[in-house]
Structures are given as C-alpha cells and as structure tokens.
Amino acid sequence: MWKNLSLPHVATAGKSGSGFDRLPGYSISLGKTHGIKLKARSIVACPRGTVSRVSCTSAQEEDRALSPVQTILKTFVGENKSLNEGIAGFYDESSALWEDMWGEHMHHGYYPQDGSPAPDNVQAQVDMIENILQWAGVEAPTKMVDVGCGIGGSSRHVATKYGCAATGITLSPKQAARANAITQAKNIPDVSFQVADALNQPFADGSFDLAWSLESGEHMPDKEKFLGELFRVVAPGGRIIIVTWCHRVLEEGETELKPDEQALLRDICDAYYLPAWCSIADYERIAKDLGLQDIKTEDWSKEVSPFWGAVIMSALTPQGVMGLLNAGVSTIRGALVMPLMKTGLEKGTIKFNLITGVKPQ
Numbered sequence: 001m002w003k004n005l006s007l008p009h010v011a012t013a014g015k016s017g018s019g020f021d022r023l024p025g026y027s028i029s030l031g032k033t034h035g036i037k038l039k040a041r042s043i044v045a046c047p048r049g050t051v052s053r054v055s056c057t058s059a060q061e062e063d064r065a066l067s068p069v070q071t072i073l074k075t076f077v078g079e080n081k082s083l084n085e086g087i088a089g090f091y092d093e094s095s096a097l098w099e100d101m102w103g104e105h106m107h108h109g110y111y112p113q114d115g116s117p118a119p120d121n122v123q124a125q126v127d128m129i130e131n132i133l134q135w136a137g138v139e140a141p142t143k144m145v146d147v148g149c150g151i152g153g154s155s156r157h158v159a160t161k162y163g164c165a166a167t168g169i170t171l172s173p174k175q176a177a178r179a180n181a182i183t184q185a186k187n188i189p190d191v192s193f194q195v196a197d198a199l200n201q202p203f204a205d206g207s208f209d210l211a212w213s214l215e216s217g218e219h220m221p222d223k224e225k226f227l228g229e230l231f232r233v234v235a236p237g238g239r240i241i242i243v244t245w246c247h248r249v250l251e252e253g254e255t256e257l258k259p260d261e262q263a264l265l266r267d268i269c270d271a272y273y274l275p276a277w278c279s280i281a282d283y284e285r286i287a288k289d290l291g292l293q294d295i296k297t298e299d300w301s302k303e304v305s306p307f308w309g310a311v312i313m314s315a316l317t318p319q320g321v322m323g324l325l326n327a328g329v330s331t332i333r334g335a336l337v338m339p340l341m342k343t344g345l346e347k348g349t350i351k352f353n354l355i356t357g358v359k360p361q
Contacts, residue, residue, distance in 0.1 A: 084171055084197065086273035086330075087219050091172035094331040095151060097323040101314050104182060105129070106150035107215045107243075108304040108352060121310045128304075129157050132214070135298060136241050136356040138162075141210035145169070145233060147198045148216020152179030155191055158212070165190035167208075169198065199225045206235035217244030217283075221275035224286055231290045236361045240292065246353045247277040261349045264340055271337040280353040292357030301345055304352045308342035 081089060098106055102122065109124025110131050119127055141164045146155040149168025159166040170176050170193065179193035196202050198213075199222060211230040220226040230240045247257060247265060256262070265277055280297050287295050314320050315335050324335050344350030 083219075083221055083273060083275060088171040088173070090273050090330045090334065091150075091170070092174040093328045094334060095172065095175050095178065097327045097331060099151060099178070100323060101320060102311075103153075104151055104156070105153035107154075108307045109310075110300070110303050111306045113302050118306065121307075121314075124307070125153075126157065129154055129214070131303075132241060132243060132354065133158070133161075135354065136239060138210065138239065138241075140164075141239075143167075143208045144210040144212055145201075145203065145208045147201075147211065147213040147230065148219065149175070149179060149193055151175050152183055152191070152193055154212060154214050155179070155193070156183060156186065156188055158210075159188060159191045164210075167191075167203075168193040169196035169201065171195065171197065199229060201229050201233055203233045205232055206238075207233050209235050209238040211238065211240045213242045213244070215243060215245065217242050218246075218272075218274050218277065223278055223282065227283070227286045227290060231292070231359060234359050236359050238359050239356060240287075240359070241354070241356045242283065243352075243354045244283075245277070246280050246283070246351045248348055248351055249279045249281045257349070261347075264344055264349055268337050268340050268344070271333040280351065280355060283353070283355050287355060287357050291360055293360055295355065295357040298354040299351055300354060301348070301350070301352045305345055308338055308345065312338050312342065 095106070103125070105122070105125035105128075107125060108128060109119070109121055110128040111118050111124055112127075118124075141158070141162055144155065144158055144164055144166040146152070146158075146166060146168035149155055149170050152168050155166040155168045158164065168176075168179060168191075170179070173195050176193045176195050183191050183193070194202075198216065198220060211234040213230065217223070217226060227240075227242075230242070234240055247261070250257070257265070268274065269277075280299070284295060284297055315324060315338065324332055341350065345352070
C-alpha cells in the first residue's frame with residue numbers, strides 16, 4: 001500500500017542527493033511546498049547559561065508552512081501521544097527490525113580517524129562501548145545502571161567485561177522483554193531490565209557506582225532532572241557517563257541556531273520523538289551545578305560520521321525495505337529522516353558528544 005502512495009503538494013523539482021530519491025518505488029524530490037499549514041514546534045537554541053527549550057505555537061499565532069520533509073512525514077502521521085508514549089511506541093515498533101539488521105547494539109558505531117582500517121559496522125558499535133569506557137577511565141564497577149538500555153547490549157557488554165551487576169531501564173516494554181530474553185539465553189548473571197522513566201528512576205539513592213546513558217539523553221525533556229536523577233542514584237565516588245546527540249555550541253553573540261538549523265532539528269524531532277536539543281556546554285553547566293568532579297567532555301562527531309550512511313544503505317536493501325513496511329508508521333517516519341541526521345553531522349549542526357564526571361565522596 002505504501003509503494004503507490006501519493007504525496008500531494010511536494011514540488012517535483014528540488015534538491016537531489018537527500019537520500020529520499022533512493023527509496024525503492026518512490027520518486028520524491030524536495031522542493032517548495034504549497035498550500036499546507038501546520039502549527040509547528042519551534043526549536044530554539046538559547047544563550048549560554050540556559051538550556052534550549054521547545055515552544056509550541058499558540059492558536060493565535062500564524063500557521064507555519066511545512067518544510068518539504070514535514071510534508072512527507074505528515075503522510076505517515078500516527079495517533080497523538082505523550083512524549084513518553086511516543087518514545088515507547090517508536091521503540092516497541094522499530095527495535096525488532098534494528099536487531100534483525102544490526103544486532104543487539106542500538107547506537108552509533110565508532111570509526112577511528114587515525115587511518116587504521118575501518119571496522120565492520122557491527123564491530124564499530126562494540127568499539128564505541130570500549131572506547132567510551134577507556135575515555136572515561138572506567139576501571140572496576142560493581143553495579144551499573146543503563147539508562148535508555150535498548151535491548152541490553154551495553155549492559156551485557158559491561159557486565160561481562162567487568163563481572164559486575166547491571167540494571168537497564170527503558171520506556172519500551174518490548175525492549176525490556178527482549179533484553180531479558182537475550183540475557184537469559186546467554187546465561188549472564190545479575191543483569192536485568194525493566195520499564196521505568198529516566199526522570200523518575202525506581203532506585204534508592206546511591207544504588208550504583210556507574211551510571212551509563214548511551215544515546216538516550218536526546219529524548220529527555222528536562223535535562224536538569226535527567227542529570228539530577230543520574231546524580232541521585234549513583235553512589236559517592238561513582239561515575240556518570242552520558243553520550244548523546246547535541247546541537248553545536250552557540251558562537252559568541254548568537255542567541256539561537258540559524259533558521260535552517262532549527263528547521264533541520266525540527267524535522268528530526270518530529271520523526272524521533274525528541275524534545276528540545278541542547279549543547280554540550282549546557283550539559284557541562286548542569287554537571288558543574290550538581291557538583292560533579294573531574295568533568296570532561298569530548299566531540300566524536302567525526303568518529304561516528306560514516307554511521308548514518310551505513311544505516312541508510314542497510315535500509316535500502318530488500319530486507320530493509322520489507323522490514324520498514326512491516327514495522328509500521330513510526331519506523332517509516334524515522335527512516336525518512338535518516339538522511340537529515342547525516343546532513344546535520346556533516347554540516348556541524350548536530351554533534352555527537354560525551355560527558356563524564358564523578359560524584360564527590
């Protein structure tokens with residue numbers, strides 16, 4: 001049914017090389033849109049010292065014309081949901097396809113920039129975990145919480161490497177169930193997964209000596225509360241590691257991202273159930289305000305740059321196309337904006353950032 005889909009109001013002459021024109025069975029070019037209006041969210045990067053927020057246009061404000069990508073995405077609209085419901089539904093729907101195509105790790109791969117041979121994509125995801133652990137100086141954790149655990153790949157890797165216990169949380173019931181099933185099948189002890197909200201974690205203060213969040217921070221609508229919960233559940237002397245998508249740090253004199261950058265992020269947000277983006281400078285300020293010590297940050301945007309091209313190519317295989325069509329609306333929406341993630345990283349609007357710090361004794 002999707003193959004014969006008509007997309008009205010999208011001009012036939014537009015930019016090439018976006019990635020959409022390569023979807024089998026579609027002939028889509030991105031140009032000007034005509035006659036379609038939407039009250040859309042505005043994504044604005046705030047000055048230094050604040051965290052970016054997403055504001056919604058009121059009924060009294062003028063309608064905003066849809067971008068070409070939003071015009072396409074609007075064709076794949078699902079039911080209105082809260083942010084948490086949208087996130088849970090997206091991963092309930094898409095995780096099985098990702099596992100079939102890419103395996104148990106649901107995050108970027110690490111591709112070294114030192115001229116050494118590039119790993120295959122699955123190994124690059126394992127290398128990402130190993131490089132994060134090395135960069136952060138992780139030595140001998142005994143109890144880890146994995147916030148936004150996916151189907152448990154990071155938890156199992158860390159638990160096996162260090163012989164530690166691990167607890168993963170996710171908003172997706174299907175992810176939690178699958179993560180537990182894989183772990184039991186591999187007979188890995190003291191590793192379990194449950195459905196829980198990262199902003200209201202069901203753990204006592206100081207329960208863990210390693211708090212790990214690999215590509216879940218971008219889903220958090222309240223960055224202060226997100227870091228605050230990590231700080232609360234980690235024990236004194238414990239380490240927090242966050243690896244997340246950010247927007248670039250604003251330059252001196254800037255009060256917001258450029259309009260084209262805002263439009264890019266808005267399109268990505270609409271497909272991936274993301275609230276406001278922030279910069280790594282915002283994360284660093286929050287970490288300092290909490291009292292974290294030995295804080296350091298890093299930008300691995302270049303190290304992950306080949307990833308989205310590889311994901312796009314896997315989506316364009318016969319297995320990928322059939323998997324997308326079978327997965328559902330939310331997964332198709334996510335696939336349609338994959339080229340925008342690639343573009344955002346290439347242009348420097350999107351950054352792949354890391355931050356770590358230690359809770360005072």
